Amino acid sequence: MAMLLDGRALAKTLRAQIQAEAEQWSQASGQIPTIALLRAGSDQALLSHARSVRRTFERAGFGFQEVELPAGSDTEALVEEVRRLNADPGVHGVLIQEPLPAGVDQSTVVEALDPIKDVDGVHPLNAGRLLQQRGRYHVSSTPLGGIAILEHYDIPIQGALAVVVGRSDIVGKPMALLLLHRHATVVVCHSRTRDLAEITRQADILCVAVGRARLITGDMVKPGATVIDFGINFVDGKLVGDVDFDTVAEKAGAITPVPGGTGPVTAAMLLRNTLQAARWQWGHHLP
Numbered sequence: 001m002a003m004l005l006d007g008r009a010l011a012k013t014l015r016a017q018i019q020a021e022a023e024q025w026s027q028a029s030g031q032i033p034t035i036a037l038l039r040a041g042s043d044q045a046l047l048s049h050a051r052s053v054r055r056t057f058e059r060a061g062f063g064f065q066e067v068e069l070p071a072g073s074d075t076e077a078l079v080e081e082v083r084r085l086n087a088d089p090g091v092h093g094v095l096i097q098e099p100l101p102a103g104v105d106q107s108t109v110v111e112a113l114d115p116i117k118d119v120d121g122v123h124p125l126n127a128g129r130l131l132q133q134r135g136r137y138h139v140s141s142t143p144l145g146g147i148a149i150l151e152h153y154d155i156p157i158q159g160a161l162a163v164v165v166g167r168s169d170i171v172g173k174p175m176a177l178l179l180l181h182r183h184a185t186v187v188v189c190h191s192r193t194r195d196l197a198e199i200t201r202q203a204d205i206l207c208v209a210v211g212r213a214r215l216i217t218g219d220m221v222k223p224g225a226t227v228i229d230f231g232i233n234f235v236d237g238k239l240v241g242d243v244d245f246d247t248v249a250e251k252a253g254a255i256t257p258v259p260g261g262t263g264p265v266t267a268a269m270l271l272r273n274t275l276q277a278a279r280w281q282w283g284h285h286l287p
């Protein structure tokens with residue numbers, strides 16, 4: 001049976017560290033690190049994500065704001081709101097919640113965001129700097145959380161064959177880059193990959209961010225592999241990952257459960273990114 005990679009316990013430790021650093025920063029700067037969530041419309045999934053971010057931020061003593069535009073808002077209205085948040089010194093990080101309304105040009109909205117406030121790492125400047133490892137940049141909190149789990153549990157990354165299933169800008173691609181920068185040999189799979197199982201079966205580290213319940217089954221995993229499941233799916237009202245936990249846990253050496261794996265660590269990393277954004281905006285007077 002695989003070792004359980006307990007994201008809740010790790011997140012608790014990380015939150016305590018981040019909170020202590022934030023308190024120190026707040027004393028020095030007289031400010032509270034604050035995030036704003038921007039959305040158009042009140043889709044249930046967006047509201048539930050916002051509630052969970054609010055809970056994490058308020059518990060940690062961070063600032064939290066929600067900005068909701070009407071469901072039918074156009075690109076111009078969203079860009080105007082993004083510019084207002086860029087100029088607001090009381091807001092350090094901005095999350096643009098997706099999906100945006102049909103017809104909105106997502107790239108225009110994202111590119112309007114000040115990269116220093118882009119705590120999701122989706123602005124092309126942050127994404128490009130991650131690619132090239134140049135200067136300072138924000139990285140999406142979900143892949144950062146995946147790496148934090150691997151490092152906390154001393155899973156060797158250097159030289160390992162890491163397979164990432166999923167190539168989104170927010171999870172799959174940055175996860176692949178973070179692994180590559182840590183000297184893994186990285187293979188990225190997606191919906192057009194031929195014979196997915198043949199590839200996943202070779203992975204020492206298998207990271208899955210697809211959004212399909214139980215896509216990865218025990219027969220697709222190498223004995224002893226480490227499996228990081230980013231999936232969030234609701235099946236019959238129950239939260240399940242992209243990995244079929246029961247069959248994979250029998251084969252793998254280590255696995256993140258869902259819930260209680262990558263989710264809580266992602267939330268902790270969003271706090272860290274917001275504190276980082278606040279520090280960068282405050283200038284060079286780091287406490």
Ligand code: NDP
Pocket residue numbers: 142165166167168169170171172189190191192193196209210211212215229230231232233262263266267
């Ligand atoms: P996207 O829908 O943006 O991307 C899904 C990726 O999976 C795409 O690259 C797609 O390929 C690929 N894919 C789809 N079907 C298959 C298949 N049958 N075989 C192989 N690859 C496939 O999703 P996200 O990256 O935003 O999210 C992925 C999952 O992670 C979701 O469940 C989401 O809820 C969750 N998530 C979890 C977070 C956390 O904190 N744990 C945070 C953010 C997301 P193609 O590019 O070819 O279309």
